[in-house]
Amino acid sequence: MANKILLELVKLPDNNHCADCGAPDPEWASCKLGVFVCLDCSGVHRNIHTIARVKSIRLDNWDDKLVEFMSSNGNAKARAVYEKAVPAFYYRPLQKDCAVLKEQWIKAKYERREFTGQTKYPPLSYTTGFYEGNLWKKGKDKAEFQRRKFVLSEKEFTLSYYNKEDPSKAPKAVISIKTLNVTFQPDRIGHAHGLQISYQEDSHTRNLYVFHESGEEIVIWFNAIRAARFAYLKTAYPTGSDVELIPRITRNYLKEGYMEKTGPMQTEPFKKRWFILDSQDRKLFYFKTQMDPEELGVVFIGTQSNGYSVTECIPKGTRGNRWKCGLMVHTPDRVFVFMCERETEQHEWVEALRQVISKPMQPQDYTTEANIRGRR
Numbered sequence: 001m002a003n004k005i006l007l008e009l010v011k012l013p014d015n016n017h018c019a020d021c022g023a024p025d026p027e028w029a030s031c032k033l034g035v036f037v038c039l040d041c042s043g044v045h046r047n048i049h050t051i052a053r054v055k056s057i058r059l060d061n062w063d064d065k066l067v068e069f070m071s072s073n074g075n076a077k078a079r080a081v082y083e084k085a086v087p088a089f090y091y092r093p094l095q096k097d098c099a100v101l102k103e104q105w106i107k108a109k110y111e112r113r114e115f116t117g118q119t120k121y122p123p124l125s126y127t128t129g130f131y132e133g134n135l136w137k138k139g140k141d142k143a144e145f146q147r148r149k150f151v152l153s154e155k156e157f158t159l160s161y162y163n164k165e166d167p168s169k170a171p172k173a174v175i176s177i178k179t180l181n182v183t184f185q186p187d188r189i190g191h192a193h194g195l196q197i198s199y200q201e202d203s204h205t206r207n208l209y210v211f212h213e214s215g216e217e218i219v220i221w222f223n224a225i226r227a228a229r230f231a232y233l234k235t236a237y238p239t240g241s242d243v244e245l246i247p248r249i250t251r252n253y254l255k256e257g258y259m260e261k262t263g264p265m266q267t268e269p270f271k272k273r274w275f276i277l278d279s280q281d282r283k284l285f286y287f288k289t290q291m292d293p294e295e296l297g298v299v300f301i302g303t304q305s306n307g308y309s310v311t312e313c314i315p316k317g318t319r320g321n322r323w324k325c326g327l328m329v330h331t332p333d334r335v336f337v338f339m340c341e342r343e344t345e346q347h348e349w350v351e352a353l354r355q356v357i358s359k360p361m362q363p364q365d366y367t368t369e370a371n372i373r374g375r376r
């Protein structure tokens with residue numbers, strides 16, 4: 001009987017998505033907080049001792065008092081309390097995001113109560129416009145990670161890092177945050193808290209790979225960089241609304257993976273390369289390996305009416321390709337032939353590229369296109 005009421009409650013529009021990651025049809029509930037959550041998020045709740053009471057709405061026994069508590073609370077009420085003061089730039093994770101982002105979001109909301117608008121903490125690190133600390137950074141040509149001091153300055157719009165921990169030495173690199181992107185890459189970096197920092201230098205894209213042992217610390221870095229990027233975007237686009245600017249703070253890449261690539265004549269031997277499709281900048285990058293600091297090349301992806309298209313294909317007269325599932329990207333300058341290992345990847349690449357091609361070009365895209373085509 002009690003479960004039947006819960007199953008009705010969870011169908012209400014306020015409750016039919018996980019309170020923490022937005023996954024549809026949650027089957028668990030926190031009877032401490034009165035929220036409905038998905039299986040994954042319920043696991044995070046269970047591990048936080050101050051909020052730990054979670055139950056399955058289908059399988060567990062509920063007494064009437066607890067059901068009454070759930071019905072008088074629910075996701076919307078909890079959101080009004082625990083998400084009352086989430087900064088505009090703060091990243092709210094989705095179901096598909098990595099574990100550390102979801103875990104820290106749940107801890108920040110309910111355990112540290114960072115967004116209730118009445119926090120007793122001093123100004124939070126990601127809101128002060130300045131942040132410094134040590135991160136483990138992958139060496140440029142080495143596989144090892146080395147401890148490096150990083151300094152983020154919102155005032156200067158820069159992220160710097162130092163080769164030695166001696167602060168009197170000049171920074172090894174001072175990176176403008178104007179073109180900076182940060183995205184969690186736990187699988188590729190081989191660490192649950194692995195973060196990829198990308199930026200433009202001399203019109204080339206460079207990557208840094210970092211992590212921190214503490215999940216809280218790496219998510220602070222992520223949101224501190226987002227805060228600085230948001231401040232920069234507000235300066236660069238003073239008339240831009242939050243709705244327009246927030247998606248541009250940081251982004252996940254639309255698709256990544258290995259493909260084989262041939263040269264402009266399409267008779268050159270195929271080489272395996274790591275590709276990243278950045279939908280926002282309309283760029284298809286390729287790297288020698290998936291952990292390279294610098295791109296080998298980039299293909300601009302325009303629209304159909306500007307001469308860009310993608311098709312599945314089996315190219316004739318090619319050699320050296322071990323993989324058989326091909327796709328052809330037509331651009332005004334040349335045709336690119338890529339080979340995928342499996343059909344599913346071939347379909348995913350074609351689908352992802354079509355998604356970019358079908359998106360209208362913005363004024364800044366024409367500048368990007370001219371720059372990339374000018375590089376050849």
Ligand SMILES: [Zn+2]
Nearest residue numbers: 018021038041
């Ligand atoms: Zn969830």
